[in-house]
Amino acid sequence: MSDPAAQGERAASGIPGLDHLLRGGFPSSRLHLIQGDPGTGKTTLALQFLRTGVARRGEPCLYVTLSETKAELEAVAQSHGWTLDGIDIYELTPPGALEDEHYTLYHPAEIELAEMVKGLLQATERLQPVRVVLDSLSEMRLLARDPLRYRRQILGLKAYFAARSCTVLMLDDRTSDEQDQQLQSIAHSVVQLEHMAFEYGRSRRRIRVLKVRGVPGIEGYHDFKIRTGGLVVYPQLVPAQRGAVDLPQPVTSGVAELEALTGGGLTPGTCTLLMGPAGVGKSSVAAQYLASGAIEAPAAAFLFDERRKTFLQRNAALGMNFTSHLADGRVTIDQIEPGDLSPGEFAHCVCEKVDGRGARLVLIDSLNGYLNAIPTQHSPLVRMHELIAYLNERDVTTILVAAQHGIMGMNMAAPIDVTYLADAVMLFRFFEAGGNVRKAVSVVKKRTGSHETAIREFAIGPEGIRVGKPLADFHGVMTGVPTYHGGPSTLLRSDDRGE
CATH class of the missing domain: 3.40.50.300 (P-loop containing nucleotide triphosphate hydrolases)
Known part of the structure; x- marks a missing residue:
């Protein structure tokens, strides 16, 4: 027998x-x-x-x-x-x-x-x-x-x-x-x-x-x-190693100054981390990439920190209307409830959007929310790294949002080792000038190519995201205590800032 x-x-x-x-x-x-x-x-x-x-x-x-x-x-x-x-x-x-x-x-x-x-x-x-x-x-x-x-x-x-x-x-x-x-x-x-x-x-x-x-x-x-x-x-994700392939075009935001900062856009098959204090505009910039990227290919967002309804209302006020994208299925937005998913189940949900629905851009907002909403005793960042590696092998553009502890100054604490997860890092900061609290953005890391090293002011208003010229007349902007050195002001005017 x-x-x-x-x-x-x-x-x-x-x-x-x-x-x-x-x-x-x-x-x-x-x-x-x-x-x-x-x-x-x-x-x-x-x-x-x-x-x-x-x-x-x-x-x-x-x-x-x-x-x-x-x-x-x-x-x-x-x-x-x-x-x-x-x-x-x-x-x-x-x-x-x-x-x-x-x-x-x-x-x-x-x-x-x-x-x-x-x-x-x-x-x-x-x-x-x-x-x-x-x-x-x-x-x-x-x-x-x-x-x-x-x-x-x-x-x-x-x-x-x-x-x-x-x-x-x-x-x-x-x-x-x-x-x-x-x-x-x-x-x-x-x-x-x-x-x-x-x-x-x-x-x-x-x-x-x-x-x-x-x-x-x-x-x-x-x-x-x-x-x-x-x-x-x-099952735990096991990224399949593939040979050299022709990468898709970079994911752009539709804001020319952000493209200049990032060296032409976000590279497919990489993870970009948007990091800064609470309220500085990280989620709004991430939503801008989501709305712009969905024009070319399906995209998916996973929200840990805010309700889906709030996300849509807030971005609609900034000129980003996701209604049509949601209606035709080019964008999916999932609100993750605290304590509801295990790391493995969350990874499965993300992969279903990519492998099942063809999503080419994935937004996770935020990493802090992920760490708090999915309690585990077994290396939660390792599971996130595993997920990002899986997405990278499929040429998916991943955007992570992470809040730093603190508002201004040099004592800003990051929740993670950025090198472990991110291929590119976009850093956001508050700074004070002329009696007003303003916002600055810069790219401090990009593994896949060159990027602008300047620091630019940006503002968020009813007209959307506005990014100014490099802040060449200031020193110490990233410390939150800038020093003005005279010359023509490069700060955004009130009308440019949507005020």
């Missing part, structure tokens, strides 16, 4: 993200281990696995339950809008089996392990399943009592199912010693589910493929959610 697993056959899990991590699904005719604490989604994953076998191939499927009743499994399925048609559920402790035991309390240890296994084998011989789920091994572990007996029993089941070309998922809630790795050494592959709670926002779930024999699986932790309809896994 040929070995399906040796021929590369896979049993799809019905979860696209997990199948991606497994390089196509669980190897067929093998025994696999699904580990996780109670409530992490093991039962839901198992039901998706069996339902996929029924739906795609009409395979006979068997769910052997030691810890849940058939009614409980049907309730889980109903919560996802599923039926269990085509799946045989075998209860090793069927209802009514204890009706005559009026004076004793039921305990798993009172059932002989041999009798339980005998019932399992009889059900398998009768139904001839192709896919089998054993839920859960903690009950079998209690019945075995002795680690050696327990290991021998699992090895016996592994050989039995392999001889019948069954693909088996064993569910384990890890109630035993965490250092007990007997099951991991026996199983062909090991998938671990974890659940993490934070002080604010929704809890986070993550999945890890610990091993798959003979398959170079995708390592690391990956976010997942349990939604109505089953598990959704968000």
Whole structure:
């Protein structure tokens, strides 16, 4: 008899993200281990696995339950809008089996392990399943009592199912010693589910493929959610390295002076960081690029700091009307609620706009909002860097907005190491002159080419964004304490500033 697993056959899990991590699904005719604490989604994953076998191939499927009743499994399925048609559920402790035991309390240890296994084998011989789920091994572990007996029993089941070309998922809630790795050494592959709670926002779930024999699986932790309809896994992004390609034209703002500052516009396949204190105009300049870029190609914005309605009203007052762009789908604007998304799910949302809708410009406003709205214990900036690298490989122009702490002076604190994330940095500052608070902008970094080194004043008003000539007559503009050295004033007049 040929070995399906040796021929590369896979049993799809019905979860696209997990199948991606497994390089196509669980190897067929093998025994696999699904580990996780109670409530992490093991039962839901198992039901998706069996339902996929029924739906795609009409395979006979068997769910052997030691810890849940058939009614409980049907309730889980109903919560996802599923039926269990085509799946045989075998209860090793069927209802009514204890009706005559009026004076004793039921305990798993009172059932002989041999009798339980005998019932399992009889059900398998009768139904001839192709896919089998054993839920859960903690009950079998209690019945075995002795680690050696327990290991021998699992090895016996592994050989039995392999001889019948069954693909088996064993569910384990890890109630035993965490250092007990007997099951991991026996199983062909090991998938671990974890659940993490934070002080604010929704809890986070993550999945890890610990091993798959003979398959170079995708390592690391990956976010997942349990939604109505089953598990959704968000694999970490892995940018594909490509050879040299002809880059699209730079993304321009429609403001000639900004084009002069940036050396002709924002280069596709790079990330530009707009950084400065609150209220200096970063989001307005970013919206200007969004509105101008959408004329040439679809664009997407993700808002962490303000409501979608406020964003549209504010920019409409500056002459940037997104109504037509939104109507024809050239611009999408998503408002991200605090604590609602994991880093992996957010990255998936961005990639869906790029790969699914063809967005060529992505605006994330702001990085501070991202760090606060998506709490995580695991290097949030690494996840953002991963996302930006993915977008860069697809020649997408990325704009990040980041607020610095402080208003004026030299004690302006940046929330990040700008070199780690950004290919270009546009720096905004307040400065005081003539009794007025004014705004200045400059480009301090651009990896992909030359840029203007001058500092220019800019203003925001009903006519939009106005950028002045280089501030050649001032020193110390970036410190917030400029010194005027005479000569013709190059500051914007009140009418140019929209005042």
